[in-house]
Amino acid sequence: MTTTLEKAAEPIADLSPAPRVRQRKARDTSVIILVTIVVIVLLLLIGYPLITLLGAAGSEKGLAALGAVFTDPGNLRIIGNTVLLGLCVGVCGTLVGFLFAYAQVRLQFRGKKALHLLAMIPIVAPPFAVATAVITLFGRNGMVTNGIFGWQADVYGLPGLVIVLTLSFFPVSYMNLKGMLESLDPSLDEAAAGLGASKLRTFFSVTLPMLVPGLAGSFLLLFVEGIADLANPLVLGGDFTVLSTRAYLAVTGEYNTAAGAAYSLVILLPAVLVFLVQRYWVSRKSVVTVTGKPTGTTELIAASSIRVPVLTLVGLLSLFIVMIYATVLVGGFVKVPGVNNEFTLDHFTFVLAGIGSKAMVDTTVLAIIAAPVGGVLGMVIAWLVVRKLGRMAGVMDFIGMLGLAVPGTVLGIGYALAYMTPTTVFGVQILPALAGGSAAFAGGLAIVMVYITRSLPSGQRSGISSLQQIHPAIEEASTSLGAGSGTTFRKVTLPLIQTALISGVTFAFARSMTTLSPIVFLTTPGTKIMTSQILAEVESGRFGNAFAYCTVLIAIVLCLILLFNVIIRKVVFRGRTHRR
Amino acid sequence: MAARTAADTSTIGLSELDEFRTDEPTGRITLRSLTKRYAGSDIAAVNAIDLEIRAGEFVTLLGPSGCGKTSTLRMIAGFEQPSDGEVRLDEFVMNTVPPNKRPMSMVFQSYALFPHLSVRENVAYGLRLKKTPEARLKEEVDTILTIMNLDAYADRAPHQLSGGQQQRVALARALVMRPKVLLFDEPLSNLDAKLRITMRNEIHRLQRRLGITSIFVTHDQDEAMTLSDRVVVMNRGRIEQIDSPDVVYRRPASVFVADFIGRANFLDASAVAMVAPGRMTVHVLGQTIEVSSHPDVTIDSKILLMIRPESVRLSPVEAPVDGADVRGDIGRVTNVMFHGDTVEYEIETASGSIIASVSDPSVSEILEPMAVVRVGLATDRGWVLPATDRD
Numbered sequence: 001m002t003t004t005l006e007k008a009a010e011p012i013a014d015l016s017p018a019p020r021v022r023q024r025k026a027r028d029t030s031v032i033i034l035v036t037i038v039v040i041v042l043l044l045l046i047g048y049p050l051i052t053l054l055g056a057a058g059s060e061k062g063l064a065a066l067g068a069v070f071t072d073p074g075n076l077r078i079i080g081n082t083v084l085l086g087l088c089v090g091v092c093g094t095l096v097g098f099l100f101a102y103a104q105v106r107l108q109f110r111g112k113k114a115l116h117l118l119a120m121i122p123i124v125a126p127p128f129a130v131a132t133a134v135i136t137l138f139g140r141n142g143m144v145t146n147g148i149f150g151w152q153a154d155v156y157g158l159p160g161l162v163i164v165l166t167l168s169f170f171p172v173s174y175m176n177l178k179g180m181l182e183s184l185d186p187s188l189d190e191a192a193a194g195l196g197a198s199k200l201r202t203f204f205s206v207t208l209p210m211l212v213p214g215l216a217g218s219f220l221l222l223f224v225e226g227i228a229d230l231a232n233p234l235v236l237g238g239d240f241t242v243l244s245t246r247a248y249l250a251v252t253g254e255y256n257t258a259a260g261a262a263y264s265l266v267i268l269l270p271a272v273l274v275f276l277v278q279r280y281w282v283s284r285k286s287v288v289t290v291t292g293k294p295t296g297t298t299e300l301i302a303a304s305s306i307r308v309p310v311l312t313l314v315g316l317l318s319l320f321i322v323m324i325y326a327t328v329l330v331g332g333f334v335k336v337p338g339v340n341n342e343f344t345l346d347h348f349t350f351v352l353a354g355i356g357s358k359a360m361v362d363t364t365v366l367a368i369i370a371a372p373v374g375g376v377l378g379m380v381i382a383w384l385v386v387r388k389l390g391r392m393a394g395v396m397d398f399i400g401m402l403g404l405a406v407p408g409t410v411l412g413i414g415y416a417l418a419y420m421t422p423t424t425v426f427g428v429q430i431l432p433a434l435a436g437g438s439a440a441f442a443g444g445l446a447i448v449m450v451y452i453t454r455s456l457p458s459g460q461r462s463g464i465s466s467l468q469q470i471h472p473a474i475e476e477a478s479t480s481l482g483a484g485s486g487t488t489f490r491k492v493t494l495p496l497i498q499t500a501l502i503s504g505v506t507f508a509f510a511r512s513m514t515t516l517s518p519i520v521f522l523t524t525p526g527t528k529i530m531t532s533q534i535l536a537e538v539e540s541g542r543f544g545n546a547f548a549y550c551t552v553l554i555a556i557v558l559c560l561i562l563l564f565n566v567i568i569r570k571v572v573f574r575g576r577t578h579r580r
Numbered sequence: 581m582a583a584r585t586a587a588d589t590s591t592i593g594l595s596e597l598d599e600f601r602t603d604e605p606t607g608r609i610t611l612r613s614l615t616k617r618y619a620g621s622d623i624a625a626v627n628a629i630d631l632e633i634r635a636g637e638f639v640t641l642l643g644p645s646g647c648g649k650t651s652t653l654r655m656i657a658g659f660e661q662p663s664d665g666e667v668r669l670d671e672f673v674m675n676t677v678p679p680n681k682r683p684m685s686m687v688f689q690s691y692a693l694f695p696h697l698s699v700r701e702n703v704a705y706g707l708r709l710k711k712t713p714e715a716r717l718k719e720e721v722d723t724i725l726t727i728m729n730l731d732a733y734a735d736r737a738p739h740q741l742s743g744g745q746q747q748r749v750a751l752a753r754a755l756v757m758r759p760k761v762l763l764f765d766e767p768l769s770n771l772d773a774k775l776r777i778t779m780r781n782e783i784h785r786l787q788r789r790l791g792i793t794s795i796f797v798t799h800d801q802d803e804a805m806t807l808s809d810r811v812v813v814m815n816r817g818r819i820e821q822i823d824s825p826d827v828v829y830r831r832p833a834s835v836f837v838a839d840f841i842g843r844a845n846f847l848d849a850s851a852v853a854m855v856a857p858g859r860m861t862v863h864v865l866g867q868t869i870e871v872s873s874h875p876d877v878t879i880d881s882k883i884l885l886m887i888r889p890e891s892v893r894l895s896p897v898e899a900p901v902d903g904a905d906v907r908g909d910i911g912r913v914t915n916v917m918f919h920g921d922t923v924e925y926e927i928e929t930a931s932g933s934i935i936a937s938v939s940d941p942s943v944s945e946i947l948e949p950m951a952v953v954r955v956g957l958a959t960d961r962g963w964v965l966p967a968t969d970r971d
Contacts, residue, residue, distance in 0.1 A: 391619075473692035473765075476659055477750075479679045480686040481706030481757060491705075495696040 049414030061258035089226030097173025108300035127231035133327040156238030173218035228407030230517035275405035331547030347548035359528035367512035370451030375505030378459020404457035408517030442526025451512035459504025466500040607760030607793035614665035627817035640804040643814035685754035693738035849885040865909040873964035891961035892936035908956035
C-alpha cells in the first residue's frame with residue numbers, strides 16, 4: 001500500500017512550491033500529440049488540395065474562366081442544367097426514400113427484410129451499374145422500350161439522369177428518414193388517436209410535420225449528390241451537359257486545369273453551403289427527440305387507406321430496382337446485352353482472369369488499405385470532437401466532414417492540382433509527386449488518400465453519435481483508476497464504440513470500392529481502378545464487360561464486408577459483446 | 581431473484597476487511613479559496629471555498645443542485661481544473677497533477693462500470709494499469725470481491741447484476757486501488773429507497789473500518805446525516821456551514837441551512853434579553869422562553885425562532901398541561917396529513933403558521949381539521965437566527 005502511495009506523491013513534491021498553474025487540459029500531452037497528428041493528416045487529405053484548388057481558381061486564368069462561367073450563355077445553360085438536375089433528384093429521391101422508410105417502419109406487410117436489402121443495394125453498387133442497365137433496358141435499342149414496345153426511346157438527357165440518380169442515391173434519404181421515423185415517440189400517435197384523429201389524419205397532422213426537418217435534410221443531401229455526380233452524366237448525359245462533366249472535360253480533354261478549378265468552385269460553393277445548412281440549421285430545427293432507446297412499440301398501420309397506395313408504389317419501385325440489378329447480373333453473362341443474348345463467360349473471364357483482373361486486385365488492395373485507416377481516423381476524430389476539444393471541436397468536426405461535403409469531382413481536381421508536383425514545406429520536400437505521370441506508387445498513394453478522405457466522414461458521424469451515448473463517467477472512471485487518455489481510449493472507449501467502428505470500416509470499404517469521380521483524375525497507366533475501367537468499357541460500348549465488372553465489384557464488397565465483421569468481432573474484440 | 585435479494589441485503593464480509601486496513605488514517609485534503617468559473621458564466625460555480633478535511637474523516641458535501649458540490653468534488657478528483665485556489669493532498673498541491681496520477685478513487689452516480697468487461701476485469705482494471713504481478717492481482721481482486729460479497733458474480737457482465745450489486749462492484753473497483761481518498765459522486769441516488777439505506781450502511785461500516793478519507797457528494801440530507809463525521813452545506817458556490825450532523829440539524833448557521841436540512845418552522849419572535857453569549861430569552865407564542873441563539877444575534881437583531889416540527893408540542897386547550905415543555909398559544913388546525921409513523925398538522929397561530937409533527941399517533945388522538953389546540957415548544961429545541969439573511 002505505502003509503496004504505491006509514495007510513488008504517487010513523489011512527483012507532487014517537486015510541484016508543491018509552485019503557485020497555481022492554470023492550464024486548461026493542456027497537461028494531457030498524449031492528446032496534444034494526437035491532435036497535432038490528426039490536424040496534419042487532415043491538412044494533407046483535404047486542406048492542401050482544396051487550398052490549391054482555390055488558388056488555381058483565383059489565378060489569372062482561373063478568374064478568367066470563372067468570369068466566363070457566369071457570362072457565357074453556354075455556361076449559363078450548363079449551370080441551369082445542373083441546378084435543374086439537382087432539384088429533380090432532390091425531390092424524387094426524397095419521395096422514394098420516404099415511401100420506402102415509411103413502409104418499412106410504419107406499415108404492416110411481409111418482406112420487410114427484403115425491402116431493406118433492396119434499398120441498401122445501391123450503396124454497394126458501383127456508379128455505372130444503374131445507368132448502364134437503364135440504357136440496356138430503356139435506351140434506343142432497349143430490351144423493354146424497343147424490344148417489347150418497339151419505341152426508339154431516348155433516355156439520354158434529363159429524364160434518364162433523374163431516374164438513374166434517384167435510384168442510385170435514394171438510400172441516403174431512406175436511411176435518414178427511417179432513423180427519424182423510428183425515433184418518433186409512438187405515444188404522440190397514440191395521443192393523436194386518443195384525441196379522435198384517424199390514422200390518415202394523424203399522418204398528415206402529426207407524423208409529417210415532425211419529419212419536415214428530415215425531409216428538408218434529405219432533399220439537400222440529394223441535391224448536392226445530384227449537382228456533383230460525374231459518372232452518370234458522363235454516360236447518360238448526352239447533350240445535357242452539367243458542371244461536373246464540363247470540369248472533367250476541361251481537365252482531361254482540354255488540359256485546362258485552371259478552368260477545371262473554376263468550374264469546380266462553382267459546384268463546391270453550393271455543395272458546402274448546403275452541407276452547412278443541413279448540418280447546423282436543419283438538424284437544430286429537428287423536433288424529433290432521439291433518446292437512444294425506444295420509448296415504446298409502434299402499432300403498425302393496417303388501414304388500407306394508407307397501406308394500399310403506399311405499398312403499390314413501393315412494390316412497383318422495388319420491381320423496377322430488381323429488374324435493373326437483374327439486368328446487371330444477367331448482362332455480364334450474355335454476348336451483347338439486349339442485342340445478342342447468347343450465353344457467354346467471356347466478360348467474366350476478362351474481368352477475373354484477363355486484362356481486367358489487375359483492376360480488380362489493385363482496387364481491392366487499395367480499398368483494403370484505406371478502409372481501416374479511414375474508419376479508425378473517423379473514430380479518433382469523433383473522440384477528440386466529443387470528449388477532448390471543447391470549443392475547437394466544431395472546427396475539427398467540420399474539416400473532417402468536408403470529405404463528404406466536397407463533391408468528388410472537385411476533390412479529384414484538387415488532388416490532381418496539389419499533388420502533381422512534389423509537396424514541399426519551407427523548401428523541404430515532404431511528399432513526392434502523388435498524381436500525374438511520375439506519381440509515386442503509380443498514383444496508388446493519392447488514390448488511397450482520396451478513399452480515406454471520402455470514407456472518413458461516415459465513420460466520424462457514427463463515432464460521434466455512439467460516443468455521445470456513452471456516459472462520460474465511464475471514461476472518468478478509467479482515469480480515476482490510473483489510466484491516461486490514450487489507455488482509456490484503447491481499453492474502454494474503443495471497445496464500446498466497436499459497432500460504430502465496424503460500420504465505419506465497412507462503409508469506408510464499400511465507399512472506396514465504388515468511388516469514381518475523384519479517381520478518374522488520379523489513375524495512371526500503372527494503377528487500374530475498377531470504377532474507371534467500367535467507365536472506359538461503357539464509353540466504348542462494351543456493356544457486357546461493364547456488367548461483369550459491376551457484378552464482381554458488388555460480390556467483392558459484400559464478401560469483404562462480411563469478412564471485416566467477422567475479423568473485427570472475433571479477433572480484435574475477441575468475441576466480447578456487451579449490452580448497454 | 582431470491583439469490584439477488586439475499587446478496588443485496590447481506591452485509592459485507594468484515595473479517596477480510598482487516599487486510600485492507602491501513603496502519604494510520606490516510607489523506608488529508610485541504611482546499612484553499614478554491615474557485616471554479618465555467619466559460620460563459622459570470623457566476624462562480626464554486627466561489628473561493630476553504631475546507632480542511634482530516635485524514636480518515638468522512639465528509640459530506642450537501643446542497644441543492646447547482647450549489648457547486650459536484651464541481652468541488654471533481655476539482656478534488658482532477659476532472660476539472662480550478663479557476664483559482666488550490667487543492668492539497670497532505671502537504672502536496674494537486675492542481676497540476678492529472679487525475680490518473682492522483683491517489684484517489686471515485687465512485688460515480690451512474691456506477692460507470694465498463695460494460696465490455698466482466699465484474700472481475702472491472703475490479704482488476706486499475707491494478708493491471710499499475711502492472712501488478714498476476715498472482716498478486718488475482719489475490720487482491722479475490723479478497724475485495726469476497727469483502728463485497730461478489731464472489732458469485734465475478735464472471736458476470738455488469739448488466740447482468742442488480743443495481744445494488746453494480747454499486748458494490750463500483751465500490752470494490754475503487755477500494756482495490758487502496759486510495760488515500762475515496763470520492764463519492766451521489767453514488768446512491770440511482771438505487772431504490774430500501775436498497776439505498778442498505779448500501780448507505782455498508783459504506784458507513786466499510787469506511788469506519790478502513791479509515792480512508794472519504795468525500796461524499798449528495799443532495800439527500802438523510803445520507804449526509806447518517807454517514808458523515810462532518811457535513812459541509814453548500815449553496816450558490818459557497819459553504820454555508822461545516823459542522824457535525826447534530827449541530828447542523830439543531831443549530832443551523834443560516835435560514836438556508838435550517839430550511840434545507842430537515843424541515844423547519846420560522847416563527848416571528850422578539851428578543852427580550854441576552855442571558856449569556858449564545859443564550860437569550862425571546863417572546864413567542866404568547867410566552868417568554870429561554871433559547872440558544874446564533875452567535876451573530878444581538879439584543880437589537882430582528883430575529884426568527886427556528887423550531888423543528890417534531891419539537892412542537894400540542895395539548896388540549898381546555899386542559900393546559902403545566903409541564904415545563906408544553907406552554908404556549910392557542911392555534912387552529914388547518915390541515916392534517918397522516919404519514920403512518922407520524923401525523924402532521926398545519927396550525928395557524930398568532931406567531932405564524934406552524935407545522936407540527938406528532939409521532940406514533942393513535943386513532944383516537946388524531947385531531948380533526950378546525951380543531952383548536954394549545955401549541956408549545958419542547959425545552960431547549962428552539963434556535964434563534966438573525967432574520968436578515970432569509971432569502
